[in-house]
Amino acid sequence: MPQRTVLVPEEQVPVAAEVDLVVVGGGSAGTAAAVTAARAGLRAALVEEYPFLGGMSTGGCVGTFCGFYHREANGDLVRLVGGFAAEVMDRLAARSQCYGPV
Known part of the structure; x- marks a missing residue:
């Protein structure tokens, strides 16, 4: 099966995944949203720029x-x-x- 792509002006970008929901940001709210959506049966993708989840709760060493x-x-x-x-x-x-x- 050929890889799907999205046409960006003058460029074809590979589609990494086909999902029902994309959550941008893996802070506390984003993590909760993605996990809850997945538990409800949606194919959810969580996009986070840092190598950990939890946002400032994790990165800021919130105690x-x-x-x-x-x-x-x-x-x-x-x-x-x-x-x-x-x-x-x-x-x-x-x-x-x-x-x-x-």
Whole structure:
């Protein structure tokens, strides 16, 4: 089967992949978007210029994700996030790679 191409003025560029969704940027939101789309059955491609995912959460050595919990007046902690963010937090906790909430 011949490789598909896209015509760019005066140039033919090979098509690297045929996908349903292209997510540009592998920061926290882009990674969540691509993984969630793939889990929903879409063929998703994630394009990131750096050799790691997570954006500034990774590259900036961010040591905490704020806003995942709220402390009630009685002192109880209430989890505010769900979905992909909660899954990341749970996976880190399962590997003893996080602490808190503080």
